[in-house]
Amino acid sequence: MTAADVPAVLQLERALFPLDAWSEGMFRDELGEASTRHYVVAEAESGIVGYAGLRFVPPEGDVQTMAVAEDTWGRGIGRALLTELLDQAAARGVTHMFLEVRSDNPRAQDLYTRFGFVAIGVRRGYYKGADAIVMRRVAEKGSHE
Secondary structure, three states: OOHHHHHHHHHHHHHHOOOOOOOHHHHHHHHOOOOOEEEEEEEEOOEEEEEEEEEEEOOEEEEEEEEEOHHHOOOOHHHHHHHHHHHHHHHOOOOEEEEEEEOOOHHHHHHHHHOOOEEEEEEEEEEOOEEEEEEEEEOOOOOOO
């Protein structure tokens, strides 16, 4: 993700998360933290259809954000974005990955579970209208995924 991608990412962010969308400043601030962040976009002929962000401070890392355009669900974009984040995290020495996911988003919860994340707690009222399920994934020794 580059600064030039932010307007398209914001459009997708606001469509998918109308109650608690990140601001333009939040995305730009994240992109400015290149020493501890890695952000990617997924592109199709129609433009940007997904994005994801990683915060890494080895041995820990966090999925900061991840989203896929609803009309492209089921095409493996979320899987590809998460794979990229986990690969980047492993390359930077991250062994413990964390994330928060909306309690009312079983689709995302299922994706994270398939990648080895397990629920470790709940943050009540973290999102507008929903709790956050805190999930963690511990990398296996010698594994990059």
